[in-house]
Amino acid sequence: MSVLSWISVAVFLAAYALIATEKMHRVAAALGGAGIMLLIHATDAGAAFFSEHSGIDWNVIFLLLGMMIIVGVLKQTGVFEYLAIWAAKRARGRPFRLMVLLVLITAVASALLDNVTTVLLIAPVTFLVCERLAVNAAPFLIAEALASNIGGAATLIGDPPNIIIASRGGLNFNDFLIHMAPMVIVLMAVFVGLCWLMFGRSFRYDPERAGEIMALDEREAIADRRLLWQSLAVLALVMAAFVLHPVLHYEPSVVALLGAGVLVAATKVTTEQAIAEVEWPTLVFFAGLFVMVGALVETGVIGQLSEAAVAATSGRPELATLGLLGVSGVLSAIVDNIPYVATMSPIVEELVRANGGQQVLWWALAFGADLGGNATAVGAAANVVVLGIAARNGTPISFWQFTKYGLIVTVVTVTLVAPYLWLRYLV
Numbered sequence: 001m002s003v004l005s006w007i008s009v010a011v012f013l014a015a016y017a018l019i020a021t022e023k024m025h026r027v028a029a030a031l032g033g034a035g036i037m038l039l040i041h042a043t044d045a046g047a048a049f050f051s052e053h054s055g056i057d058w059n060v061i062f063l064l065l066g067m068m069i070i071v072g073v074l075k076q077t078g079v080f081e082y083l084a085i086w087a088a089k090r091a092r093g094r095p096f097r098l099m100v101l102l103v104l105i106t107a108v109a110s111a112l113l114d115n116v117t118t119v120l121l122i123a124p125v126t127f128l129v130c131e132r133l134a135v136n137a138a139p140f141l142i143a144e145a146l147a148s149n150i151g152g153a154a155t156l157i158g159d160p161p162n163i164i165i166a167s168r169g170g171l172n173f174n175d176f177l178i179h180m181a182p183m184v185i186v187l188m189a190v191f192v193g194l195c196w197l198m199f200g201r202s203f204r205y206d207p208e209r210a211g212e213i214m215a216l217d218e219r220e221a222i223a224d225r226r227l228l229w230q231s232l233a234v235l236a237l238v239m240a241a242f243v244l245h246p247v248l249h250y251e252p253s254v255v256a257l258l259g260a261g262v263l264v265a266a267t268k269v270t271t272e273q274a275i276a277e278v279e280w281p282t283l284v285f286f287a288g289l290f291v292m293v294g295a296l297v298e299t300g301v302i303g304q305l306s307e308a309a310v311a312a313t314s315g316r317p318e319l320a321t322l323g324l325l326g327v328s329g330v331l332s333a334i335v336d337n338i339p340y341v342a343t344m345s346p347i348v349e350e351l352v353r354a355n356g357g358q359q360v361l362w363w364a365l366a367f368g369a370d371l372g373g374n375a376t377a378v379g380a381a382a383n384v385v386v387l388g389i390a391a392r393n394g395t396p397i398s399f400w401q402f403t404k405y406g407l408i409v410t411v412v413t414v415t416l417v418a419p420y421l422w423l424r425y426l427v
Contacts, residue, residue, distance in 0.1 A: 001299075001300065001301065001304065002299070002300075004040065004041070004042060004299055005299040005300055005301050007040060007042070008037065008040070008042040008295050008296055008299045008301060009296070009301055011033055011036050011037060011040075011042075011292070011295075012033060012292050012293075012295075012296060012343075014033070015029045015030060015032065015033030015292060016339060019339060022378065026285055027281045027284050027285045027288070030284075030285045030287075030288030030289045030292065030339075031284065031288040032288075033288065033291075033292045034048075034287075034288040034289075034291035034292050034295075037291060037292055037295035038291070042295035042296075042298060042299050043291065043294050043295040043298045043299075047294060047298055048290075048291045048294055048295075051294065053294075053297060053346075054293075054294035054295075054297040054298050055290065055291075055294050056286075056287050056290040056291060056294075057164065057167050057168075057286075057290055058253070059163075059167050059251055059252070059253040060160075060163045060164055060167055060253070060286060060290075061253075061283055061286055061287065062253040062254075062256065062257055063157065063163055063252050063253040063256045064114070064160070064163070064256075064279075064282065064283060064286070065256070065257070065260075065278060065283060066253065066255075066256025066257040066258075066259060066260040067113060067114060067117070067157060067256050067260075068117065068277060068278045068279060069260035069263070069264065069274050069275065069277075069278060070231070070234065070235060070238065070256070070259055070260050070263055071113050071117045071121070071277065072273075072274055072275070072276060072277025072278065073227070073231050073263050073264070073267065073269050073273075073274055074228075074231045074232075074235065075121060075277060076223065076224065076227065076269065076273065077222060077223060077224050077225075077227050077228035077231060078221045078222045078223040078224070078228075079221075079222065079228055079231075080121045080122065080125060081125055081128075081218075081221035082218045082219070082221040082222055083105055083125075084102070084122070084125035084126065084128065084129055085129070085213075085216050085217075085218035085221055086218045087101035087102055087105060087129075088129045088132070088133070088213045088216075089213060089214055089216065089218065092210060092214065093133060093205070093206070093207075093209060093210020093211070093213045093214065094203075094205055094210070095133060095135050095203035095204070095205065096195075096196065096199070096200040096203050098129065098133070098140075099139070099140055099143055099195060099199065099200070099203075100192055100195065102122065102126060102140060102143075102144060103143050103144060103147040103188075103191070103192065103195060104147075104188070104192075105122070106118055106119070106122050106144045106147045106148050106151065107147045107148065107150060107151025107184075107188050108151060109121075109122070109151075110147070110148040110149075110151035110152040110158050110159075110382075111151045111152060111154040111155045111158045111181075111184075112155070112157075112158075112235075112239065113157070113158075114152060114157055114158055114159065114160065115148035115149055115151070115152035115158060115159055115380070115381075115382040116148075116160070116279070116282070116381050116382050116385055117279075118148050118152075118382075119144060119145055119148050119382045119385050119386050119389075120385055120389075122144055123141055123144060123385075123386055123389045123390075124389060124393075126140050126141060126144065127393050127395070129213070132209060132212055132213055133206065133209045133210070133213065134206055134209050135203060135204075136395070137390070137393075137395050138390065138395055138397050138401070139198075139199040139202070141386050141389070141390050141395075141397065142386070142397065142401075142402055142405055142406075143195050143199065144386065145374075145380075145382050145383050145385075145386040145402075146191065146374050146405070146406060146409050147188070147191060148382045149370055149371065149373050149374045149380050149382055149383075150184060150187050150188055150191055150370075150371065150374070150409075150413065151184065151188065152370065152382075153180055153184050153187075153366065153367065153370035153371065154176065154177070154180050154181040154184040154185075155173065155176050155177060155180070155181065156171070156172070156173045156175075156176045156242065156252060157173075157242070157252065157256075158176075159337075159370050159373075159380075160286075160338050160381065161337050161338060161340075161341035161366065161369045161370060161373075162176060162180075162366055162370070163252075164338075164341050164342055164345055165341060165345060165348075165362055165365060165366050166252070168345040168346065168348075168349055169345070169348075169349065169352070169359070169362045171359075171362060172242075172245040172246065172252075173242035173243055173245055173252060174243055174245065174246065175359075176366075177243070179359075179363050180363065180366060180367070183367075183416075183417060183420050186416070186420075187371075187413050187416060187417075190412065190413070190416065191409065191413070194408065194409055194412060198405050198408065227267055227268070227269070230263070230266065230267050231263060231267075234259050234262055234263045234266075235259070237259065238255055238256060238258075238259035241255040241258075241259075242255060260274070282381070285338075286338070289338065289339050289342050290342065293339075293342045293343055293346070296343070297346060302343075302346045302347060305347055307350075309347055309350070309351055313351065313354075313355070316355075317355045317356075317358045317360065317361070317426060318422070318426050320351055320355055320358075320361055320364075321358070321360050321361055321364045321421055321422075321425070321426060322364070322418060322421070322422070324348065324351075324361060324364040324365055324368060325364040325365075325367060325368045325414065325417060325418060325421065326368070326414070326418075327368070328340070328344070328364070328365055328367075328368025328369045328372055329368040329369075329371060329372035329375075329410060329414040330372065331372070332368065332369045332370075332371075332372030332373045332375070332379055332380075333372045333373070333374075333375030333376050333379045333406075333407075333410060334376070334379075337369040337370065337372060337373040337379060337380055338381060340369060341365065341369045344365060344369075345365070348361050348362060348365050358425070359425075360421055360424075360425035360426065363421060363425075364421055367414070367417045367421070368414065368417075371410055371413045371414050371417065372410055372414065374406045374409050374410045374413070375403065375406045375407050375409075375410040376399070376402070376403045376406060376407075377397075377399045377402040377403055377406070378399075379406070383402065383406070387402065
């Protein structure tokens, strides 16, 4: 490699280390790394902003933006508070039953929206319900974060790494439903059992507190019924358009932006209210990350790594698939799975070509990154969000408190995925 290539790798690894260790805010690290890449001419404005292969993936940015606006409007209806109270009443105040319902709601919502947005909405409400039941909220929050990463793996929009994989691999919403969702359902069933083993036996039922929960009326949580129905109608249309992509030929980013535009234009929600819930730091982080990875493409680093990976696994899709699943699970536990997938996706693209177009490699990357993100508190963005909410609400969750449960869930789920990929695609 050239001197410029080595410098680019050093800049990227330094930014990666800052992101992983949280010595610097991840947005600052990504933007700083991107700025240095431009400064040393590892990439340029044309490649960074306009190149399809080495620039910012605007499909990812605008898909997230559109979905954040839709969810921001939906939040104002009170539907998430409704679901929390509804779940507590259906559980009849029994803590483990409540955990199961909240976990399932989180998983389904993460598949339909995205896991970061879901935990942002579910976690604060969890504190309210746990306070009424006089139970520790920490196990619920940990379980919800883990469930959001598992449930988010089911769809294209459920977990940010999936969006990157879909864009790079030319995959659509239906591809994820067909190849990822069936196994995710199995994994969620196993996860509920793990929740009982990890948390369930420590809960205590309080009949008096349960009676107070049963006295609540969840319908009072709905702040605007008309806006709720309008939001649900738009969300249903957006989901239908995702599914009908092979017929309509609209990219998910276009669908999400159209849905957000219609929702803002057709309702009384103001523009300021609509964009108030947009996670701008997340979008800027993605942009900086894409520029850094693009610089590695421009300097030939990714190409050389791809050639080495192809040489090691060419003609052996079994080795490539299971190796990619395992490596992705381990590395996504150490660093945030978003930058990991952004770096690996161009390499996997070459592996897919070298192994006769084996799409199973994309599913190995997706499963490994999504499930591996559960292993540690910094493995996935949803985990970081939950720990931040817990600290702000006086229930701090330490890195190791989260990780001791996350590691168990990751080892079990990744282990179960290996035979699924082997039997469905390789035998």
